[in-house]
Amino acid sequence: VSALAFWTWLAIGTLVAVPPVVFAFFLRDARGILRDIEADDGPTDGGGAA
Amino acid sequence: MTTADAVVIALYLLGMLALGWAISRRVTSFSDYFVAGRRMTAPLLVCTLVSTYYGLDVLLGTSEVSYQEGVVAWFAYARPYYLVILVAAFTVARRLRQYRFLSLPDVGAQFYGRGTQAVLAVASFLYSLPILGFMGMGVVLDVTLGIPFVWGVLLGAGVSVAYTILGGLLADALTDTVQFVLMTVTLGVAAAMALGHIGGVDVLRERLAPSFFRPTGTYPVGVLVVFALAALSAFVEPAFYQRIFAARSYRAVVVALLVGIVLWAAFDWVVAIVGMTARAEGLSTEPRYALLELTIRSLPVGAKGLFVAGVLATAMSTVDSYLLIAGGNLAYDLYRPLARRPLRDHQLLTLTRWMIGVAAVATIVLALFFRTVVSAWIFMSTIMAAAGFVPIVGGLYLKRLATPTAGFVSSVTGILVAGAYYALVHVFGAFDPEWATQIWRIEAGGVSAALWQEYALLFALPASVAGFAAVGAWERRRGG
Numbered sequence: 001v002s003a004l005a006f007w008t009w010l011a012i013g014t015l016v017a018v019p020p021v022v023f024a025f026f027l028r029d030a031r032g033i034l035r036d037i038e039a040d041d042g043p044t045d046g047g048g049a050a
Numbered sequence: 051m052t053t054a055d056a057v058v059i060a061l062y063l064l065g066m067l068a069l070g071w072a073i074s075r076r077v078t079s080f081s082d083y084f085v086a087g088r089r090m091t092a093p094l095l096v097c098t099l100v101s102t103y104y105g106l107d108v109l110l111g112t113s114e115v116s117y118q119e120g121v122v123a124w125f126a127y128a129r130p131y132y133l134v135i136l137v138a139a140f141t142v143a144r145r146l147r148q149y150r151f152l153s154l155p156d157v158g159a160q161f162y163g164r165g166t167q168a169v170l171a172v173a174s175f176l177y178s179l180p181i182l183g184f185m186g187m188g189v190v191l192d193v194t195l196g197i198p199f200v201w202g203v204l205l206g207a208g209v210s211v212a213y214t215i216l217g218g219l220l221a222d223a224l225t226d227t228v229q230f231v232l233m234t235v236t237l238g239v240a241a242a243m244a245l246g247h248i249g250g251v252d253v254l255r256e257r258l259a260p261s262f263f264r265p266t267g268t269y270p271v272g273v274l275v276v277f278a279l280a281a282l283s284a285f286v287e288p289a290f291y292q293r294i295f296a297a298r299s300y301r302a303v304v305v306a307l308l309v310g311i312v313l314w315a316a317f318d319w320v321v322a323i324v325g326m327t328a329r330a331e332g333l334s335t336e337p338r339y340a341l342l343e344l345t346i347r348s349l350p351v352g353a354k355g356l357f358v359a360g361v362l363a364t365a366m367s368t369v370d371s372y373l374l375i376a377g378g379n380l381a382y383d384l385y386r387p388l389a390r391r392p393l394r395d396h397q398l399l400t401l402t403r404w405m406i407g408v409a410a411v412a413t414i415v416l417a418l419f420f421r422t423v424v425s426a427w428i429f430m431s432t433i434m435a436a437a438g439f440v441p442i443v444g445g446l447y448l449k450r451l452a453t454p455t456a457g458f459v460s461s462v463t464g465i466l467v468a469g470a471y472y473a474l475v476h477v478f479g480a481f482d483p484e485w486a487t488q489i490w491r492i493e494a495g496g497v498s499a500a501l502w503q504e505y506a507l508l509f510a511l512p513a514s515v516a517g518f519a520a521v522g523a524w525e526r527r528r529g530g
Contacts, residue, residue: 012313015320019231022093029094030094036087
């Protein structure tokens with residue numbers, strides 16, 4: 001296998017395989033984030049650092 | 051395209067709207083809306099960073115360069131960004147997490163006061179208007195579904211604006227996760243099918259000139275230096291900052307950026323190879339649309355619709371994020387500090403939603419006005435880097451020189467020099483059809499120089515550094 005073919009198929013494999021794994025981890029976190037936001041009333045002024 | 055393909059695209063657009071509506075019922079504060087309550091975890095950050103930072107400019111622009119020049123699209127243009135993002139992850143991101151900022155102009159306000167905050171807000175607003183994204187959606191819907199360009203812009207923009215106004219950063223990030231998977235997986239599958247169609251990757255070497263495989267291509271050294279320098283804009287990327295502020299922890303930022311760099315590198319490489327495959331196939335099309343035409347030709351029915359949805363996802367995941375930032379620049383960074391009475395949280399939230407609408411209208415007007423969008427985009431990036439890079443890095447690392455006047459002078463000097471350079475190149479230069487850009491050729495005393503409009507940052511950054519250092523040192527001496 002040439003270097004060009006190796007890196008190309010590695011890149012294609014990364015694009016096809018890694019995002020679904022990241023998405024699975026995201027699904028694990030998503031419910032907790034939504035629950036936290038529903039439970040929290042948030043700050044009462046529009047303040048940031050400034 | 052068949053009815054099945056059109057149904058897939060319609061389902062995708064409706065799904066995005068439904069997600070935005072569902073999130074809007076849970077968002078009650080400005081912090082929830084603008085930085086997702088600072089609760090974003092590493093996986094969510096990976097999805098939103100990767101999909102936001104990569105829009106149609108990358109998908110169509112990188113494939114355009116590789117179609118014409120080869121792998122230089124990856125080595126010279128894309129690779130410097132990974133290095134800058136890697137450095138930023140371990141330096142600027144760590145320092146920024148020590149403060150409770152909500153936006154990039156907040157950094158200017160913290161170190162220099164309202165003047166610099168306003169300059170950075172204007173620069174960030176201009177930079178964030180997603181002109182290319184709006185135009186790109188119009189082109190994609192026109193090329194694939196035959197929807198007239200203006201209606202395509204209004205449809206794509208309308209859906210993005212609606213769910214962003216409804217749900218803010220969380221809706222943006224959640225839709226980004228779907229869009230992230232869609233855009234990466236469909237590109238990977240489409241590339242594999244296109245390469246299978248021509249008989250494998252190594253066929254490219256047989257059909258293309260050796261210069262296509264040279265990491266520096268045929269570009270002049272000056273342009274390669276400008277490409278590398280342009281990557282510094284990652285240090286003042288408003289969307290990058292917003293996600294650092296929205297992260298649950300610094301560790302989540304670092305993990306997300308490291309995973310993101312791997313995915314960005316893979317995405318860029320595949321896009322570059324697809325552009326070269328289109329060239330090897332002898333596809334006679336406008337280089338910019340080579341990737342679209344090749345993949346649509348290679349994919350079966352149903353998969354075409356999924357790929358178009360993936361391309362729309364690439365555009366929408368960028369459009370929504372930058373519209374949110376542009377709306378925030380108007381409401382939070384520009385109006386709020388000037389308001390006579392402090393804004394209550396719900397007032398700021400409502401105002402930001404309205405300002406997203408204003409930013410969308412401004413973008414549509416500019417999208418229909420500008421004919422050379424890439425030039426407009428490069429100009430906006432230059433203005434952002436010229437206005438923000440020196441005062442922000444100076445405020446974070448050179449506190450002894452970071453006086454309010456030094457920050458303001460540095461920021462304004464950067465913008466003025468960049469603007470003046472552009473004006474000179476456009477008044478005295480001419481459009482060069484070979485490089486498709488404005489170039490001012492100067493000859494004096496037997497020495498000639500070609501000043502590309504893209505070189506503006508080479509003059510603006512040193513001027514901004516000089517303004518910052520001179521004023522900072524002078525005020526320090528005067529004060530002590």
